[in-house]
Amino acid sequence: MAALPAKLGVVVTAPLVLLARAVDPPLRWWQRMAGQGGMAAVFLLPNLAIFGVFVLFPLALNFVYSTTAGTDILLQGRSFVGGAQYARLLECRDYLDPLTCREDTFWTAAANTLVFVVLQVTMMVVVSTITALILNREIRARGFFRAVFFFPVLLSPVVVGLIWRWILQRQGLLNLVMVSLGLEPEVWLNDRTYAFAATIGVSVWAHMGFYTLILLAGLQAIPKDLYEAAEMDGTRPARVFWRITLPLLGPNLAVVLVLALIRGVQIFDEVYVLTGGGPGTSTLYLTQYIYEVGFASVLRNPGLAAAASILMGLVLVVLTLCQLWLSRRGEAKGAK
């Protein structure tokens, strides 16, 4: 029995061995030429090139676009306007009322995004923490439930949007159930409050599995005997949670918080499919605003969209710096 897997192993690794033999001489030659330090650059270069072409270059290009005006998509057909696009976005008579701004949709989208992010992230952290706490206990069919909660993460956001539209639309599953129970059907996606709540609920449903997994890993990293020591001392469960579990879960919670914030600000696909930003502009978020201004509207304005995306990018940079600062602080505390 043991001989077969061994032979199989040889067959599987043979091509790899051949490949390794083939690339070995040129790599050796390269190392002689470039030295130890230069070799690192050689290995990093391919990835760096891809990153440059698809991330850094577009970033710079986007900034250039944000300083131009016109409807033409090619740079040659566009005129340089300096900071005019930014000025247009930021021009308001009363900064407390989006409707007095020149680009009132931008401000509406920004305000919507702010409320969405605050509510969604709060809900995300609370729900995924509770789920992780439950899944961490010795419950029956634990593996099954872990899979169930993680499953939506594997779905494409568009599929998520479609599933929930199918459930929530006027002739959808939910109304069907309500009618069969003798209740009045409700126009869920055509009601400003319900639609807004739906975008929060659906995005939490779609992403919480990922955050639950991070928190579950954190919970499992807490040594069992800390809980046993607490048990010997007669610590009440609530006190165990607040004084032991929560502080030790802190680094994981910080990661979850910031990742959820960043992804919350970027929300687009599910919502676009589910509500399309409506009714009216009640679920219009920043990414959709940028997309519509830049590509989808009749009078498209790539310059304005580019400027808006740069402003949004700045917010994301600040959030990312917060994350780095939090994780550094966590490390420093552990090392002290």
Place this chain on the structure above:
Amino acid sequence: MGRITLNDIRKRFGTTEVIHGVDLEVGEGELVVFVGPSGCGKSTLLRLIAGLDQPTSGTIEIDGRDVTRVSAADRGLAMVFQSYALYPHMTVQQNLSFGLQNTKMARDEVGRRVSEAARMLEIEPLLERRPTQLSGGQRQRVAIGRAIVREPAAFLLDEPLSNLDAELRVTMRAELAQLHDRLTTTMIYVTHDQVEAMTLADRIVVLRHGRIEQVATPLDLFNRPANLFVAGFIGAPNMNLFTATAQDGQAALPGGLAVPVPRNGPCTIGIRPQHLHPAEADASALEGRVTLVEALGTETVVHFRTADGTDVITVMAGQPGIRLGDTIRLAPDPGQIHLFDADGDRMDNNV
């Protein structure tokens, strides 16, 4: 305070029973050590006493009160974990006071107990540090301090020194012994290290496969091991064991040495390496060629092989100048021969 009684304790995990009916009485203020090879059920037994696990059957009493169904917190015991189990996000001070604050104890009292324990363990300068900022020995002290502040009826310690380096282990061992003398609280101490057991214990409980093999004072265990397992487990280097068949009240050791045996039949003769001495020139003796010499300075451990291929170990005082390949002739002290019957149980040769 601190009398612990186990009555026919059994513990099953799933379908495998790991503790097979243990009866034990630990007296007030006694330091009892559970010793035995890894996996013999020492930790399990300790956790049953602590209340962290429930026995499948049997009862546990503390000071005459049946606590079998009483929660860990209400048994009035304190445990020191092998990993120390200090709360990493709390300072030493907070670690020491956390357990007391559960019990609505007055602040003054908490402070008094913490500072007294800190003084006793000489960790006062460390009170504001976190566990990660402490050395292994310092963490160990904090873990013990956390047990002391509870002023428990008994301390339960599960291999408390196993994470320390050899030198520190010796120091901490001595400190633990002093601490027990000072506190006079009952302690149950788990270890797989027989030296720790011998040096610390008032009484030693030798466990194997979830059963008690023998309960005795350290010297009784050394001088009168109840069976082959205890004989082989206690004492370093291990006791020399020779299998033989007794006839006409005599059993023969390799080399023709005859030992009186009360009963005929197969038996095992045990002689500690320390109890072999150079034989008279014409008397019968264990004779063999030296295969290994371990010179430790104060004593020398000599391994030799007899003509029939039996390996024997002896310990000689000082530096006797024996070399590899030498032939040596040794005879046991007549009063220091242990006899075991076919089941491995001790036979009394004095009878």
